[in-house]
Amino acid sequence: MTTIPIDNIINELDLEVIYCGDNQNIDIVTSDVNRPGLQFAGFFDYFASERIQVLGKVEMTYLETMDPEVRQQQLEKFFQYDFPCLVITRNMEIPEYILELSKKYNRPLLRSSISTSNLTQKLINYLSSALAPKITRHGVLVDVYGVGVFIMGESGIGKSETALELIKRGHRLVADDAVEIKKVTDNRLIGEAPELIRHFMEIRGIGIIDIRAMYGVGAVINNKPLDIVIYLEFWDDNKEYDRLGLTEEYTEILGVKLPKIVVPVRPGRNLAIIIEVAARNWRLKRMGYNAAQELDNRLNALIQMNRE
Amino acid sequence: MLSKNFKIMHEDGLSARPAALFVQVASKFNSRIWVEVNSKKVNAKSIMGIISLSIGQDDEITVTAEGNDQEEAIEALTKLIDSNFSCIPNREQNGKHC
Secondary structure, three states: OEEEEHHHHHHHHOOEEEEOOOOOEEEEOOOOEEOOHHHHOOOOOOOOOOOEEEEOHHHHHHHHHOOHHHHHHHHHHHHHOOOOOEEEOOOOOOOHHHHHHHHHHOOOEEEOOOOHHHHHHHHHHHHHHHHOOEEEEEOEEEEEOOEEEEEEEOOOOOHHHHHHHHHHOOOEEEEOOEEEEEEEEOOEEEEEOOHHHOOEEEEOOOEEEEHHHHHOHHHEOOEEEOOEEEEEEEOOOOOOOOOOOOOOEEEEEOOEEEEEEEEEEOOOOOHHHHHHHHHHHHHHHHOOOOHHHHHHHHHHHHHHHHHO | OEEEEEEOOOOOOOOHHHHHHHHHHHOOOOOEEEEEEOOEEEEOOOHHHHHHOOOOOOOEEEEEEEOOOHHHHHHHHHHHHHOOOOOOOOOOOOOOOO
């Protein structure tokens, strides 16, 4: 369960507070919403009471057509469920019987000026983002030719310096050192910088620099989906590094699989150009062209021909 | 793996200078070291990471070290925090000069 301050929802979705009671926060587990028409009709099986309840024109009109006694009875039953809050759309007049029950059961009652389908969509978008699993990882996130490249590796390996070289070559910085990663859907991660340090960078020997002030607005971007992970490590003579690129390695962040490329670092190796090449190669692969595979195919064809 | 909780007494909290000292001390060790505040965890050897936590006075932090010199790392960081960022322990001296 996630707790969202009620003020955040109110501000984000531009809602009007009709009744808030002593609720400061909304406890919420799902980004779905429920329109309680069936519940008003008396059907409470599978009632999704953990969701935000949205009342549109249909529900309000239906309530008005009901016999006041039956209505009171159904609404009492409805309000006894522990739902997070009730939102009425289209700036509709709040009937006295709803306001009273909100107060009686201490359920936040909010109102929106937009249409129900519009609000539902916005609400789900907002909640999905607010409830998304989050993690802060050490590394640098750069946009290279539109590819979200997350550079990882031990402190002092040269991640920031590599990013600086990439920026100089016209690519864009998302976050240096601390990247907040959010899982927005099952297979999509979005990274951004914590607001305080956004577009700042630390370069050993120089100190803190402001990339936006130094290289301009074209050198930065606020957030970016992660596409590949480049892992920088000190060159280890005993380790075998990929020479072909026929097999792909993966790493997992928040349960999402990302292609991982281990790049050994040695003095004099131009890492920025290697990362540019990795990004280009990844794009080629996505478009269905695998250079290593292509060469292997040619080789196999030639061997076959020579045999015949 | 070794963990320890601290309360930051420095009146500026971990503003740029104390944060830089913290990172400077942490970077002297081979162990991987993290700082955690309110379930946000960053690399203790990264100045931008520490700054991004915006740790204020009286905030509680958890420092975790993992590696062959984890005890020494925690000890040195304890000295630094306990001295209110006035004593900078050296790896070799292990803070004996203060």
